[in-house]
Amino acid sequence: MTSAAPRRIGIMGGTFDPVHHGHLVAASEVAQSFDLDEVVFVPTGQPAYKSAATEAEHRYLMTVIATASNPRFTVSRVDIDRDGPTYTIDTLRDLRRVYGPDAELFFITGADAVAQILDWKNADELWELANFVAVSRPGHVLSVSDLPKRDVNLLEVPALAISSTDCRERVRRGYPVWYLVPDGVVQYISKHHLYRSAE
Ligand SMILES: Nc1ncnc2c1ncn2[C@@H]1O[C@H](COP(=O)(O)OP(=O)(O)OP(=O)(O)O)[C@@H](O)[C@H]1O
Numbered sequence: 001m002t003s004a005a006p007r008r009i010g011i012m013g014g015t016f017d018p019v020h021h022g023h024l025v026a027a028s029e030v031a032q033s034f035d036l037d038e039v040v041f042v043p044t045g046q047p048a049y050k051s052a053a054t055e056a057e058h059r060y061l062m063t064v065i066a067t068a069s070n071p072r073f074t075v076s077r078v079d080i081d082r083d084g085p086t087y088t089i090d091t092l093r094d095l096r097r098v099y100g101p102d103a104e105l106f107f108i109t110g111a112d113a114v115a116q117i118l119d120w121k122n123a124d125e126l127w128e129l130a131n132f133v134a135v136s137r138p139g140h141v142l143s144v145s146d147l148p149k150r151d152v153n154l155l156e157v158p159a160l161a162i163s164s165t166d167c168r169e170r171v172r173r174g175y176p177v178w179y180l181v182p183d184g185v186v187q188y189i190s191k192h193h194l195y196r197s198a199e
């Protein structure tokens with residue numbers, strides 16, 4: 001009898017304020033290229049180095065809405081339910097407990113985020129807990145030349161010049177965000193009057 005192959009789990013961490021199609025395409029492309037069984041989206045609780053984000057529960061629910069139609073996408077509350085600032089070292093330790101010792105974990109970041117990774121908490125330990133995949137993002141050079149001896153996989157994905165900052169600013173100015181974020185997220189933003197006033 002052969003034993004089952006270890007599960008391959010992508011981890012898409014983000015503030016998702018709001019989640020947009022750039023996030024979804026990145027996760028889908030990594031799932032395809034790295035033969036992942038599941039991509040778990042993990043909204044941050046309090047982002048470590050970003051100023052005030054929208055209430056975590058709103059960001060969590062928008063992420064659930066955005067991912068609901070993809071059978072390979074799930075959403076985790078580990079970062080939201082932990083007190084204090086969100087650090088990836090804690091995310092990876094918690095998800096290792098959830099998925100078990102045999103799962104192969106792939107942490108997904110954009111080209112902008114990966115450039116900062118050496119400054120992340122316990123940076124040296126992160127590589128022992130997961131593989132890292134950095135995806136291309138318009139306006140950012142996809143390179144790991146600053147990460148000598150760190151094994152980061154690079155993946156070119158279809159270029160979507162969308163950012164959460166721009167989506168928030170568009171809503172604030174009364175511009176549409178249709179087609180930049182999933183329809184259900186447009187409706188959620190409208191229903192809860194998110195992003196109407198300046199941050
Ligand atoms: N358009 C995109 N293409 C590829 N990767 C992206 C894109 N937008 C975000 N990412 C990546 O997704 C992860 C989560 O991003 P985040 O939630 O911070 O969104 P953001 O658009 O960068 O937000 P903000 O504008 O508020 O900084 C990060 O690793 C980021 O690099």
Ligand SMILES: O=C(O)c1ccc[n+]([C@@H]2O[C@H](COP(=O)([O-])O)[C@@H](O)[C@H]2O)c1
Nearest residue numbers: 013014015047048086087088089120121
């Ligand atoms: O661990 C850290 O020190 C750290 C610092 C900045 C960002 N991160 C993680 O990187 C992911 C993307 O973050 P952000 O701020 O671009 O939404 C998210 O999962 C964060 O928790 C992690």
